[in-house]
Amino acid sequence: MVRVSNGLIAVLNAITLALSIAILGAGIWLSVRGSTDCEKFLDRPAIAVGAFLLVVSVAGLVGACCRVSWLLWLYLLVTFVLIVLLLCFTVFAFVVTNRGAGEVVSGRGYREYRLGDYSNWLRRRVNDAGNWGRIRSCIRESKICESFGKKHRNLSQFVVHNLSPVQSGCCKPPSECNFRFAGGTTWIKPDNFSSNVSDCHTWENDPKVLCFDCGSCKAGVLANLKNEWKKVAVVNLLFLIFLTAVYSVGCCAIRNNRRDDSNRSWKRSDP
Structure with a gap:
């Protein structure tokens, strides 16, 4: 039996x-x-x-x-x-x-993320060129920023929306850059622009660039992870x-x- x-x-x-x-x-x-x-x-x-x-x-x-x-x-x-x-x-x-948590932005419905808030082990992984190249490719292919841009045509829609960590970090420049929102994923740099924040200089309105190489984008990926x-x-x-x-x-x-x-x-x- x-x-x-x-x-x-x-x-x-x-x-x-x-x-x-x-x-x-x-x-x-x-x-x-x-x-x-x-x-x-x-x-x-x-x-x-x-x-x-x-x-x-x-x-x-x-x-x-x-x-x-x-x-x-x-x-x-x-x-x-x-x-x-x-x-x-x-x-x-x-x-x-x-470690790591999003920071509330005054007057906004979303949080922003800083790469330095996360553990050294995670930072080393996303800063590796090969790893980040694959992650960036996935973000582009997901068209997450393209759909983000279609939903936010004016500032009143944008400021109240609860963005995902990846959208907040990769599809827009950090708030401290003080860029002017022009709709979708288009932002206008102020005259005589000067900033010590490297992400502000990395940002481009080109849909293939945006903030995909920003520290905030990597932090958004880690927040999602x-x-x-x-x-x-x-x-x-x-x-x-x-x-x-x-x-x-x-x-x-x-x-x-x-x-x-x-x-x-x-x-x-x-x-």
Whole structure:
């Protein structure tokens, strides 16, 4: 009779197997059909995660259904490593995103962001030329500033709108530049313009330039990343609970397999 723990491990790994196939298929589809760097950004990670889950779930499924103890041991080892890595990642995510918050702008409905408010680790990542080149390409391809410009044709609409961190940092110049709003993503520099703020000199009305290379744009991306990582932290917590439960059930399945092996050996030795 198949024990409950073995049956649970088999069911859980059957679900994981189906999930891994879906992730692997999505990664392959992105690799083949993706037409831009943004669309292909997640293809390799998706393929790697899908293939890894596929191998692990097959090991757990075969180990539970066929009572192959060494496969279950391997499955438990990998699960334990995943629990440790996921816990470390969750703690790391909280540490590197505990700094940084948007500053309220007087008379405006949006916040502005400063790159120096974020952790050194995050700043180094966005300041890397290769990393930022890919992020900037994604922002352009998303046309987030183009849609922003169509919605804000006059100053009264613009000042009350609650902009996203990326819109605030990338689609307009910082408020301290004191540029005059001319509609959409067009701003007019005052006569005899002079400023110590580097973003003010970086800003261009060209839709392909705007403030995509500004520190405020990078800070807006990090602010958005911080918000997303908060959601990821909740998912990580739930996944940790799930993995811990699976690990516990797997330990029971191993114990059952050893007990059954001992019983079979005892029966064979009984005259």
